[in-house]
Amino acid sequence: MTARWARARAGWNRFWFAPRSTAPVEVIRIVFGVLATLWMLSLVPVLEPFFGERGVITARDLPFGSWTMFSLVLGTPAIWVLWSLGLLAAVALAVGFRTRLAALVVFVVMMSVTRSAPLAFNAGDALLRIVSFYVLLMPAGSAVSVDRWRRDRALWSFPRRAPWALRLAQIQLSVIYISTVWEKAGGAHWRDGTAVSYAVRIGEVTRFPVPSFATDSLVLAQLATYGTLAGELAVGVLVWNKVARPYVLAIGVLLHLSIELTLAVGFFSMTIVTLYLAFLPPERAEQVLRWVPDRVARLRRRRRREEPPAPLTPQPPAGVERTDLPEAREPAEIAAEPTVVAAVEDEGIDQSSERHAAPGTKALSDA
Template sequence: MGRRHRARADDAHAPRPAVARRPPDARARDRRARPAHAALARGARRARWALPPRRLAPPARGAARRRRTVVRGAHRPGPHVRQGHGGIRDRARASDRDRRRAGLRAVPHRAPAGAPVRRPRRRAAGADGPDVRPSPDVRVLGSGLGVLHGRRREVPLVSAPTTARAVTFLRGRSDAALHWVADARRATYGTALVRIAFGAGAVVFLLANAADRDYLWGRAARWAAPLADDGGFSGPFALYSGGLDGTTLTLAYAALLVTAVLFTLGWHTRWVAPLLLVQWVSLLESNPLVGDQSDNIFRILLLYLCFADLSGRWSLDARRRRRLVARYGAPRPLGRLGTAGLNATLDQLGTLVHNLAVVTACAQICLVYVASGLYKAQGARWQDGTAIYYPMQLSHYRPWPALNDLLAQSTVMVALATWFSVLVQLLFPVLLLWRWTRVAAIGGVLAMHAGIAVVMGLPFFSLFMMAGDCLFVRDATFARGEAWVRSRLRRGDASGTADDAPPAPFRARRPQGAVARR
C-alpha cells in the first residue's frame, strides 16, 4: 500500500471535530425571515437530480406542434438551465404555487425525451368543418365557406362579433334611411328652386320663339308629322301633332305661356305641374328636330317632381298656407279618423311620396352624369385632352367668337377643362357621400354648366341641369343663405329710412356754470 492510500485511510479513521448545531427555534426563525425566491431556489436544487436531459423532439405537424411549448429561458440542452425569474432553475417542474409567488404564469410541461408524439386525428374524406375546433366565440359559417384554410389551422374569416356588428350597422343605416324618408320633407328649397328655374326657362323659351311659332310647330311644320309619330308620344302628349292652324296654335301657345307663369309663381302647383308637363311635351315633340337635350332633362325631372311638393318655399301656395295657419291654426290629429286625423294621415303620406320623388330625381341626375362620363372616357379625344377644342370651332357653338378663340389658344386650359369634365362626372355620385367632397362636386358641376352656357351657347340645358344639382344642397344651407339675404335687405332698408328722415333740430348747448335768466 502506498503512502497516499495509507494517508487517506488514516484520515478516514481519524475522529472528526464536532460541529455546533443551532437550536431548532433559531433555524425556524431564519426560515421565516428568508425571502420567497430563496425557498424556490432550494426546492429547485432538490428536484434537479430528477430532471431528464433535454432533447428536442422531431418536428411535427398540426396540433402536436402547437401542444409542445418551448419554455422561455430553456434554450440550452441539459437539466442545469438557469431561469431569470426568482431563481427557478426548472420552470416546468416548479409547482403552480411557486410560479404564482415568483410572478410567473403557468406553462405547459415539456414532452419527456422518448415520449411518443401524439398525432392529430385525420378526418374522413368529405368531412365538413375545420381541422381544429374553434373557440366558443367563433362560429363557422359552413364547409369551406367563409373559412381561411391555413397550414396549421383553419381560422373563420367572419366571427360572431364581426357579424353582429355588421348586422347592427346595417340595421342602424336602414332605420336612419327610413326616418329620413318619413320624418320630414327634404330638399324643400331645392325643389322650389327647380320649379322657379324650370318655369322661368319655359317662359323665356316661349317668348323667344313666339314670332316663329307657326314655322316651328304650325302649318309650316307639317312635314315633321311622320317623325313625330315615330317618336312614341301619343294620347295626351300629342295635342299639337299634325300642325295646327294659326289661330288654334296661338291660343294653345298662349295657354302654355300662362301655365308656365303660374308654375313659376307656385299657384296651385299640384295641378299646374302636370298640366305644364303635358303641354310642354306636346309642343316640343310635334317637331322633334327643334328640341335638344334640355327638353329631355326638363321632361324627365318634371315627371318625377310632379309627385313632390314644389310649392313648399317661395310660392303663392306657401303664402296661402301661412295665412290659413295663422287664421285657423294647424290641424290637430284626432284619435279617431276624423277630418283632422285624415289631414294628418294625408300629410304623412305626402311626405313619404315627396321624399321618394326627390330621391328618384337625384338618382336620375347621377345616372346622367355617370353615363356621360363613361361615354366620354371611351373616346380618344377625351383621353388626350383635346375634345372640347372641336365644338368651340363650330359656328353653332360660338356665341362669343373672341372668347372661344382666346380659350382655344391655351393648350393647357383645353386639356384641364376636358379632363376635369370627365372626372367630375364620373366621380359625382361618390363625392356626394361626404360633406366637403359634396361641396366640391356640386361646385364643380355648377362651374362646368356655367362654362357650357357661356362658351357653347346652351343656356337652357345648363339652367335646367344646375337647377337639378340644387336638389343635393341641404335645406339648412339654403336657410342660412336666405337669413343672410333678409338681414342684408333689412339693414339696407333701415339705413335708407335713416337717410330719408328729417334732421333733428339744432339746440345750442348751455355752458357749464351759466345761470339761466328769468
C-alpha cells in the same frame, strides 16, 4: 344579420321618408318656374314654322306608348292656345299659384313640343322636361307661394315633408354625370384628348371664339378634355359626400359656366345647375328664401333711424302752472276794440256817446 338588415332598412326609410324642410323644393320651384317661362318665350319664333298650318312637322311616327298634345292641334290656331297655357302655367309655377296644376300643364306642353320635333331640340330641352316631372311630384307651393298665402298667410314657414321626390332629382343628377362620362369614354376624340378642341371650333354652335393658341395646342386640349371628364365624374360620385359636395358642385358650376360662354347649348347648363339646388341644405335654403323679407325689414329700420324726430311741445315742470304761455281764446271772445260812436249834431257832441267811448275819447273830441 337581423341587426344589419334592421339598420339598412332604417337607413333606407330615413333617406326617402324622414321629414325635412321643404325650403330646397321651393327654391327649385321658383328657379325652374323662371327657367320654364324663358323656355316658353323662346318657342315664339319656331312655333308657327314647325307646328303651324304650313309647318315642316306634318306627321309623326311616335314609338308605342308615346304621346303628344300636338297630335290634336297640328296646323290649327290651337297651337297658340296650348302655348299660352304653357306660358301662364310657367309663370304660375314661379309664383306658386295652383302649383300642382301649373306643374302638370308645364310638363304636358314640354313633353308635347319635344316629342313632336325631336331633331329640333337638344339635350337641354329634354332635361327641362325631366325636371318638370320631378317638380310635379314635389310638395312645391307649401311656402313662399300664393297658395300658402291664400291658406294661412304664413309665407315664410316651411313645413316638413318626406323628401322622396327630391331624392329622385338628386339621383337623376348623379346618373346624368356618370352616364355621360361612360358614353364619352367610348369616343375616340375623348380618349385621345382632342374632343374639347373640336367642339369649340364648330362654327354653328360657337358663342365666343376660343383663341387659336388654345385650340391648336395638344397639351391644352388634353387638359381641357380630361379635366372635363374628371370634373363630371367627380360631380356624379362625390356629390353624395357631405364634405366634398360643396367643392364638386363648385367645379360643376365653373364647368358649365365655361360651356355657356363658349358654346350655344340652349338651356342645358342652366337646367343642370337648377338640379344642383336639390343638394342645397334646408337651413341654407331657408336663409336664401328669407333674404328678401329680412332685407326689407332692415331697410325699414334704417329708414326709421334716419328720419328726423318730430318737434316736441315744451312741458312745464311738475306742480308749476303754465302762466307764462298765453291762453287760447275762443273766437267769440276775440272782439274788435271799442269804437267811438259820436253823433254829431248841430249843437255839438251827444253826451250819450261820451259815456260809451273809450278813455281819452272826450279829450280827443275836445281837441
